[in-house]
Amino acid sequence: MHNIILEVSNLQFMRGKQQVLDIKNFGLHEREIIALIGPNGAGKSTLLQIMALLLKPTRGILTYRGIAVDSRNALAIRRRMAVVFQEPLLLNATVYENVATGLKLRGVPREEMKKRVDRWLEMLGIAHLAGRRSHQLSGGEAQRVSLARAFVLEPDVLFLDEPFSALDFPTRLSLLKELDKLLKDTGIAAIFVTHDFSEVPYLTDRVAVLKNGRVIKTGSFEEIFKVKPRRENYLTSLYRVFESDAAG
């Protein structure tokens, strides 16, 4: 197993008097992909936001490559991470500008910026949409733009909070397969929140189950679900109907 890249210890998070999270220890290894599952309100999104340094824990420490996160190093560490939310949060600008923004903020030179943006637009199959404005995209296209925005930053850690839940099954399946390959090829570590267990076999080295703010189980797919992971399933074969263009 690789080293731990990001870890929370003795984490507590309160919203007013409500204890939303209480986690003794939870860590993500380099190159690892964790599926984070659990019922509504379990605290999955909150945990992701804390690990992505978007929200400060009430108690506890976060360590990044063994270094405790504090107010001095937080911004630099934050820049090693990227987040994709359920609803694509795009700027009212072109697809190209949306993907380029993070690099602009990081002061990446123009030439290199263009190279990286073009590469990720290509990788996500949206190069032809570069000049399109964000409000003129379908949900699936917008989510591809969100993924390109995240990958172009070349993060060490990627957080995905139900990124595909609004998409139709064929789009979701093709994005899952692409994302699986992209993460493996780039070696980016990721935490992936989903309610759709059929997505879990694609993007998972380890499953973590969150309930009432606690990590109650972690383990391989088989250990958690007591069945073998299957990628090609009945639904996949039904949706082959979309693969041919011929009218029938």
Ligand SMILES: Nc1ncnc2c1ncn2[C@@H]1O[C@H](COP(=O)(O)OP(=O)(O)OP(=O)(O)O)[C@@H](O)[C@H]1O
């Ligand atoms: N902005 C907020 N203000 C107050 N309470 C909140 C806020 N966001 C979340 N909560 C509460 O914090 C708890 C954890 O919420 P969180 O969004 O992390 O759950 P989740 O596991 O992501 O749920 P879901 O599966 O519905 O997305 C819930 O009890 C929720 O009601």
Ligand SMILES: [Mg+2]
């Ligand atoms: Mg959530």
